[in-house]
Amino acid sequence: MTQENSRNPLVPYGLVKAHMMMSFVVILIVVIAGLGYSMQFIDLYPLKDIAFFSPGRVRMVHTQAVAYGWLANIFFAIVLYMIPKLTNKPILSEKLGWFVFWAYNTLVVLTVVLILAGFGQAQEWGETPVILDPFIALVVVLYVVNVVTSIWRGRHEPYYVTIWYVLAALIWTPLVFVMGNFLPEFVFAGTGGATISSMYIHDLVGLFVTPIGTGMVYYLLPVLMRKPLFSHSLSLIGFWGLAFFYPMNSVHHYLYSPIPMWAQYASIIASVGVHVVVYTVVFNVIATMASDWKKVTSNVSLQFFLVGALSYLVTCIQCAVQVTLTFQEIIHFTDWVVGHSHLVLFGTFSFWAFAWIYYLFPRLLNTPIYSASLTRWHFWLSFIGIVVMDIDLLAGGLVQGFMWKSLVPFIDSVVASKPFWWVRTLSGVAIFAGTMCFFINMVMTWKESRLPKTSEVPALDSELARG
């Protein structure tokens, strides 16, 4: 155990802060684009007949901002903070880090502008324009080199499980990116391209978002609970399960498609294997918390962790159901899947990221969070928003699926979906409002940190250096 009160000279605090603040801006784009696009479904789209804001383009901005703007930036920040602390070695170069920060975020802005200008690519989750792809790949590789150097230099073994997860994600991410953005675009057409691109869709979530997200929970949770993780070996089992099963999940995005059936069966079996991973994570998180529920109710970061873990559990149970061919017949192509996506990426990983932000941002700035009540509003609006959205979209998905199966004219299913789309937009308003509370809270905290200090900084938590 080391005290955190003194700053650790190995951590590039400026960079961590920069990436983090960038993510605050991008999540605003995420919710604005999401809310805007959802209004198309209830005939209220505000920017009709303007090519630049064509709803389809806005949808691509929505998901790209989630992946490359919001999650990538916040993950970059957290990894830059965790890794030097865990390895006790600095990253390769802070200058390189700043170059990556500026280059990467320039590319994020260009992505948004170019997608709106009509240069989106036909790869789900990889709609970044084709001309930007090589540059993004390059910058991500630079980031990886920068951080992996720190791990490479550290000689302390065995590694804490977080390093495992992060290292793996850092190796996989550039590979996944190159695979998904170039192979279907230039090499494999039709069915073959779909096979590869399904791998990309899944690997971006499974090999980038999941391992980093899990790694960051395994780091911060023991710190906040002031006790070690419930089981380190369980976390390692989860890790190897992830490394082995996740890359093979891919084809479950195109079940019943012309892709060879054996590949579809293999992906279904691997998807069942992924349950091992999820249950280890959920169990570990809950079991670590279970020893001291009082602490959980008094700490906002822990509450975000808890909701994230519960969402993860629900997602996983959903997954077990929806990956079966019986269920696929009904729910594939419907809003059910969209509900699933929001529950994972918002309900789980974004909630875990928020937990980190409420912990780390005040420490970076040496200033307490501006308003506890804004924090509470953020938590409850997001929580209620995602619960309502998920239930609503699951139900809507079932309605759509069964109507299609009964072969009514397609438009009837559109009409029947509209009430669900209304509820989706309303729950989106709650999420949007929550995100605004979050944003204002963070900006005010940042503003306060720039005022001359009047009050004493609250005592900061002690920290677990290594498992």
Add this chain to the structure above:
Amino acid sequence: MNRLERFSTIFLIAGFCFFIMALLALGIAPALMTSGIPEDGGMPKEIPAEFQVYYKDLNEYHEALFLGRDIYIKEACWHCHSQYVRPVGGESMMYGAVSTPGEYENLLNRPHLFGTRRVGPDLTREAGKKSNDWHFAHLYDPRSTTPNSVMPGYTWYYDESTNPPTPKKEAIAVVAYLQQLGSWVKDGKRTVHDLNEVTLPPAEE
């Protein structure tokens, strides 16, 4: 300690291997099982009669198909429309014959446009289901043909100074693209608009 024995090295290799294994087994292998694009690109060999007013020769027609496809990509039509018919759920009655791997082997399907969401109906076999005029009206304002539609209108592909608005090159290209979707299905040979053997739900004209 030997550098190679260091955990990180072994680990680096293991992580890399798992990924490559999966890519080969479940990505490249199935991808190679489908035949691949033929030498000539697998594009249609003739211009459908009703597009001969717009396109002089086959080259122009092919260019238009690519333009239509590119618009289909950049407007993310593929986020609301899928392009494969599944063998379940009565889809072949709704949309036409079940999709087979071979039928996607042409340059228009690189990148593939399978899609994962159906806000609107599947378009795999759209050719010939509606007239060109229906498509022009629908693309400009979907509610003019289908009152409860949630599909956006693409007015910027029309010249709005005339009444009614006249489709620009882009709108014509989109319709040309839609009207060839699935038209190749007979014995791998392109045959124009002959897919109405299956009973379709009544069109709302």
